Amino acid sequence: MKPAPFAYARPGTLAEAVALLGAEPGAARILAGGQSLMPMLNFRLAQPALLVDINRIADGAVLRQDADGLTLGPLVRHADLLRHCAAGRGHPLLAAALPLIAHSGIRNRGTVCGSLALADPAAELPACAVALDAELDLVSPRGTRRIGAEAFFRGIYETALAEDEMIAAVRFPPADPNWRWTCLEVARRQGDFAIAGLAAGFCATGAPAARLVAFGVAERPLRLAAAEAALTARGSDAAVATLADLDLLGGGDYPAAYRRQVLGTLLTRAAAALGAPA
Structure with missing residues (x-):
């Protein structure tokens, strides 16, 4: 067509x-x-x-890292950010998630802000944005407003963007060296959208803390607050047990029970990789 x-x-x-x-x-x-x-x-x-x-707008591909964190303009491609992270900059969660996005051809053209604006619930970057407390600058003829990632995503392909707004920039906070991060997913084929995925972080310094955001299992990136609390207090087995209370997407080849089982396996693997208690 x-x-x-x-x-x-x-x-x-x-x-x-x-x-x-x-x-x-x-x-x-x-x-x-x-x-x-x-x-x-x-x-x-x-x-x-x-x-x-917008491919010809001035300064659209700005990629700036400073003491305030990482700022990406609306034309920063996935491949641009991947190269930045591969050089030891950026953020370790983004470095783990970006290679999972589709294939090199798509990463060469697709933009970070475009992925966030689309808000596909099975995409990696929206979950990373929520996990890292990213902020988005939304611009319209009325001016610019800033919104947190968790409030930005509202449903399947649904965001807080008004009809006359676009994402002018996304801002990720600086990486804390005390935190370890990973991004894991299960897809039918390499590069496909995730059947279930998990952006995960754990800090063992001082009072233990965790950040767990699932994708591919709900209508938007799903913060697993109960699992975070259980992981830090009682370990990964207790964290997996909290998944029984979640209302997950299901249907067709991937019923909710299957997604829950896969998500539990990913949580267990992530906890082990991050040095969290079992």
Whole structure:
């Protein structure tokens, strides 16, 4: 199939892009990497009146790391961030998650902010953003507002973005050297979306602390607060037991009980890898 007819604009600045969104609220879509949008256009699952191509906006690919953490502009590709992390910078959770995203061709074009804006519940980066308490700068003709990742994701392909807003930047806090991180998932094939996945962190320095965010099992990244408390107080077996209380997605080849079992296995493996008590 081919896309439905649409108008096309290629602004040169972020302000111009936002003005175009404001002129066509609800009818315009942002094109950055296009790895999800283009198939949706071809299948006519998305039929925008206007496509706003931001690939030429100035400073869109900013990737800055300083004492305040890591800041990524709307054109930072997965591959850009992966290279940054591979050089020993970035954040260890992002370094663990990025190689799991699809394949090299998609990582070369797909953008970090685009993945967050899409809010696929089986994607790795939304879960990482929640696990790391990332913040997103949302810009519109009305100005800029900042929102935490946990509040940003609301459901399957549903976020806090208004119809005239786009993500101008995502900010990850600096890595704490006392924390260890990993990202694990089970997918049907390498590069497929996760059937179940887990972004996990553990700190054994001082009072033990944990951060566990599941993906692929609920309508949005799922913070496992009860499992975090159980892991630090009683160990991984107790943490896995708390999963019985979760209402998980299910159906078809992957019923909720199966996803729960897989998630429990991932939690056990993550705890062992991070040095958490069994």
